[in-house]
Structure formats: C-alpha cells, structure tokens
Amino acid sequence: MEVTSLTVHELQALIRAGQISPREAVEALGRRIEEVDPLIHGYLSHDLERAVSEAQQVDVRLPLGGVPISIKDVINVKGHPCGCASKILDGYVAPYDATVIAKLRAAGAIPFGRVNMDEFAMGSSTENSAFGPTRNPWDITRIPGGSSGGSAAVVAADEGFAALGSDTGGSIRQPAALCGRVGLKPTYGRVSRYGLVAFASSLDQIGPITKDVRDAAILMNVISGPDKFDSTSLSDQVPNFTANLDQGVKGLKLGLPKEYFIEGIDPEVDKTVRAAVARLEELGAEVFEISLPHTEFALSTYYIIAPAEASANLARFDGVRYGFRAKETNSLLEHYGKTREEGFGPEVKRRIILGTYVLSSGYYDAYYLRAQKVRTLIRQDFAAAFEKVDAIVCPTSPTAAFKLGERTNDPLSMYLADIFTLAANIAGICGVSVPCGFLAREGKQLPVGLQILGQELNEATVLRVAYAYEQNTEWHKAKPPIA
Amino acid sequence: MSSENFDVEYVADLARIKLTPDEIKMFQTQLGLVLEHVAKLNQIDVSQVEPMAHSFPIYNVFREDETRESLEREAALANAPQQAQGLFIVTKVLE
Numbered sequence: 001m002e003v004t005s006l007t008v009h010e011l012q013a014l015i016r017a018g019q020i021s022p023r024e025a026v027e028a029l030g031r032r033i034e035e036v037d038p039l040i041h042g043y044l045s046h047d048l049e050r051a052v053s054e055a056q057q058v059d060v061r062l063p064l065g066g067v068p069i070s071i072k073d074v075i076n077v078k079g080h081p082c083g084c085a086s087k088i089l090d091g092y093v094a095p096y097d098a099t100v101i102a103k104l105r106a107a108g109a110i111p112f113g114r115v116n117m118d119e120f121a122m123g124s125s126t127e128n129s130a131f132g133p134t135r136n137p138w139d140i141t142r143i144p145g146g147s148s149g150g151s152a153a154v155v156a157a158d159e160g161f162a163a164l165g166s167d168t169g170g171s172i173r174q175p176a177a178l179c180g181r182v183g184l185k186p187t188y189g190r191v192s193r194y195g196l197v198a199f200a201s202s203l204d205q206i207g208p209i210t211k212d213v214r215d216a217a218i219l220m221n222v223i224s225g226p227d228k229f230d231s232t233s234l235s236d237q238v239p240n241f242t243a244n245l246d247q248g249v250k251g252l253k254l255g256l257p258k259e260y261f262i263e264g265i266d267p268e269v270d271k272t273v274r275a276a277v278a279r280l281e282e283l284g285a286e287v288f289e290i291s292l293p294h295t296e297f298a299l300s301t302y303y304i305i306a307p308a309e310a311s312a313n314l315a316r317f318d319g320v321r322y323g324f325r326a327k328e329t330n331s332l333l334e335h336y337g338k339t340r341e342e343g344f345g346p347e348v349k350r351r352i353i354l355g356t357y358v359l360s361s362g363y364y365d366a367y368y369l370r371a372q373k374v375r376t377l378i379r380q381d382f383a384a385a386f387e388k389v390d391a392i393v394c395p396t397s398p399t400a401a402f403k404l405g406e407r408t409n410d411p412l413s414m415y416l417a418d419i420f421t422l423a424a425n426i427a428g429i430c431g432v433s434v435p436c437g438f439l440a441r442e443g444k445q446l447p448v449g450l451q452i453l454g455q456e457l458n459e460a461t462v463l464r465v466a467y468a469y470e471q472n473t474e475w476h477k478a479k480p481p482i483a
Numbered sequence: 484m485s486s487e488n489f490d491v492e493y494v495a496d497l498a499r500i501k502l503t504p505d506e507i508k509m510f511q512t513q514l515g516l517v518l519e520h521v522a523k524l525n526q527i528d529v530s531q532v533e534p535m536a537h538s539f540p541i542y543n544v545f546r547e548d549e550t551r552e553s554l555e556r557e558a559a560l561a562n563a564p565q566q567a568q569g570l571f572i573v574t575k576v577l578e
Contacts, residue, residue, distance in 0.1 A: 095558045188538045202537050231544035232537070300521040311498060318499075320571050322562035335574035337501035346509075349500055354514055356498040357489060370524050372534035377527070379535060411513050412520060428538020456539070 003028040004158040005479070008067055008215040011161055015066045022055035022066025025161075026110065029068055032159045033113075036482055041134050042144075042154035044073055045081060046113030054110045062108030064222060069104055070160035072151050073114040074121055075206065076195040077101050080111070084197050085129035086119045088343030089323040098195020099230065100164060100206050100223045107222045115163060116150030119345045120314065121171055121199045123147050124417035127408055128347045135404070136179060137480035139444040142401040145175030145417075151209045152179035157482050162210040162219060166196055168203045169302055170396075170421025173433040176209050177396035177449020180435045180478060182466065183209045184216045185421075187456045188428035189234035192227035200309035201232075203302075203425040212476050213434060213467040217241035220459060239460050245467040250284030252465065255389035259295035260420055265398040268439040272448045273395045276436035276469065280393065283468055288389060292381040297374050298423040303415060304358050304371035305426070311355030317343065350411060379427040386455040391465050395420055396433040396449035400441065420451060430459045434466040435475040447475075489518055 003025060014020045030048045037043055058066045076082050076094035083089040101111050118128035126134040126149025134149045136142040137157040144153040148165030152175035155163050165172040167185040176183025184207045191206045208219035224238040256277060261270055281287050319325035319339035326338035358367035385392060398419055407414040424431045436450035454462035470476050491511040495502050556569055565572035
C-alpha cells in the first residue's frame, strides 16, 4: 500500500508502531507531489528540506506526532510564504505562527506546503488564484471547488494526508464535496482566527479537510479552543470529538429543509442526497421535513455583508508594510491606486468595490444595515429548527464540479455555487460535508457531498451523523483516477 | 435600494483602486447585476428586527494591560517593499 494513500489515523498508527518514520512519510509525500501535482496544481510551494528536518525532530508520541498537514495559503506559518494566492502579497514571509499552527506544532504535526486557493479566499472554483487554477483530481477539466480548492484537491489526490482550509461562505465544505472528501466548518469562534488573513471577520472560520470523518475529529481536537489573541474565540469547553463518533444515529432527529431542494439543483445531486438521507433513516435516524423560510435571502445577505467586511479588511494592503508596491508613483494616492490596481485580481477588486459601495454614505442603511437585520432572521430560522431536530441534512452544493472557465465571466452564477453553504456562516453554526455518491458526466465519476448542519458548538453531533453514514457506505474509500 | 446610482469609478476611487477603462465597463455591468439581485432583500419587512453584526453575543473582552513580547523591529520591517534606517519608506505626502 502506498504511504500517501493513508489517512491521518492510519499513518499515526504506523508511525507509533515504528513501521514508518515521519521522515519517510514526508519524503513519500514529496514524491507523490512530483508525480501528480503537475496535473493538479494543488501546491503553490512546498519546502521538502525544511519538512524533512522538522520530521527528524518530532516527538511521535504526541497526538499528531510526525503527520504532515497541508496549509491553505491564507494561514501564517512562521518562515513560510503566505500570499493568499495574490500578487499583492508577493514575497511576503510570515513572521509568526497562526494559533492553529502553534497548536498543530504542539501536537507534533508538521505544517507542510502552501496550497492553492481563490485569491483572498474569494471564489468558489480556485480559478481566482493569481497563480493559475487547481484542477479536480476526478476530472482535470473541471474545477475542484473553492476557495479551499487546493486543500481539497491535494487530499483527494493523495498528495496531502489532511489539510487546513478556511470557510467564509462554504469554502471548506463545497470543495470537499466536489473532490469527494470530508470538510468541516466549525462554529464561529470555536477555532481561533489569529494568523488567518482576514476576509470577512464575522464569517471566517478555519477547519479541516480530510480523507475521513475520524481525521476531521482528530484535527478538531487539536485546533479548537479559546485564544487570548482572538477576542471572538469562544471560551466554551472543547469536547473530545473522537470520543462519541461511533454512537450511531439511532433516535437522532434530522431535519430536511424543503427550501434546499429547489429548482436549479442538479436532479442527480437531488436524487443522490435523498438516497443518503434514506440511508440515515435505515440506520435509525428520524427524518422530518423542516422549513428555513429565509433561505432564499441568504445569498443576497452574504453578498452585502462579506464584501463590506472585506473592503475594510483589505484596506491594509497599501504597499507600505509588506508585499507588492507599484513602481514610479508620484503621490501617495497614486501609490495606493496603482499598487491595488496591479496587485489585486478582478474578483477581489469587484468585492472591495461592492463592499465600499454598500458601506458608503447614503447607502449604508439600505444595504448593510438591512442585510444585518436579515442576518438576524436567518439565525432565528436555524434556532427554531434546532428546537425540533438535532441536525439538518441537505446537499452541500447544487451541482457537481463544473468545467474550468464555465462561470468565470458571470460572477453571479459563480456566487450561486455557495447557495447551500453560506447560511451556516451567516448564522455562525457548524457544518460538515461528507461524500455520499457520484454522478457520471462525460465518462467521469464526479463526487457529491451530503451536508450536515448542527447547532452552534455542536460539532460532535454533526461528526457523529457523518461518521455513522460514512462507516455504513463505501464512498470515502473511492480514489480518483489520477495516476 | 437600486443600482441606478452606482458609479463604479467613483466607488473605486473611494476604495483607492485605479481601474482601466475596460474594467470600469465590465465591473459596472457585473456589479449592477449583483446589486439588482441583492435588492431582493427589499421584499422583507425588517422594521421590527434588530441588526446582528456578529453571530454570538460576545461584547467587550478585557485583559490586563501588560507588556508582552512582540515582533522585533527587524522582523516587522522584513517584508517592507522599501525600508531604511529602521523605518518604512512611503511615497512623498507633502510637497
């Protein structure tokens, strides 16, 4: 068996048994990247020598001792580049570790490489990377999803054991679904955002993309918890996420939101997800139809709030303290204007402009304030639903992976790719995507994801449902056709 | 709420982003469509609803005002496009 095809827990077991060394695991990863990454373009960079040297010093008795974890290019790892797949951070080297990285290191993991993403995490296909798109390992003419498309693709192609991504409107769950892997967005505040380059601060969360549900729980055990460097991190106690994974779904109440099975959803995705829900019912869950009445307003709410916050957060890229700076400018305003013109890609510019507009004098109340009020209604929908059910089950994405270039000229159609994921960010709740089948397109098998949404701080329940489903199906064992 | 008053060039200037004539044309159309879409929110009566900036009721988080380790000056300057004598160099502000 190839080392690189192992899950995190399988690799850990072999490392602890002395059957493989962390160094061998890192080197196997290096060879696998050489072999498949020219087709996938999941990595922007990786420093094999540094990873090998870290592997030789690691304490294998630690919870993640010797396990390399691939890192999305939006999370600071001291001494590694952190470019957010943008030209504007050209040459930037992180001077400190994000809290999640400090926690990974303390657990013995090796932060490995920089994986591709949509520039500043803005996008749903990884085509907005300034360094070229990542390709879906199941069909390299298709997108891997986004914005954490690199994270999902490298885990799917076995050129990463597991990865960290970030999720602002679905950026972990949607690419995980489209690449046939597991992706978890924690409750807002469960994981520290310190050292995550901010996109929309009230929506962003870091989370894992993994080969199976147990791995997601293992990573959550390591990265969760309060942090004095992030005042929005929650002080609530972190449960042991692996402890109750195998309790099954017998007696759990699951809600099927009628607003998520709508026109516009691919009929085969609809069928596949309904079959997955039926399987959960066979396993002992009770399924009820529920209503989340403000679902149709989530997209509009998101595309006001997220750009508004982004326009403020990205004001820091001014060509003074770090990154790219335009040449030969004669005034400070010209310096700002040209630096940001040349440094940002089109989608980032669009969102900064949109965000600036909805916050501008005369429009603030009509757009931003109104969206904040609708945000309250969306949160209330979920709160009411969770009085009746333990978790909500629905599709992660309305379609399977689409073709490269298919939606790049139409931002609104690209935004629709996140229609089932972004409400969870707006409400601050948690959710996981787990593989639930395939549909055939042009002779290729394309993965479909089942999304399980849970109440705030209830990651343990969504993981338990996901694990029960996964362990009674074979989808997560399928490997993409890549050489 | 309407996109009639949306002038992409004016807003880009507020955001300190210079745009090419092609970008101005393209963004005006694309963002016009997005603004038409988000106008959907006008269908809801929100007169009795409190706005929410944040998903949880966390308010001020206090800590003791103690000195602690921070980045060394050299490390803080290491990523600067231009620096000299321990300072960031900026484009001339005053004539």
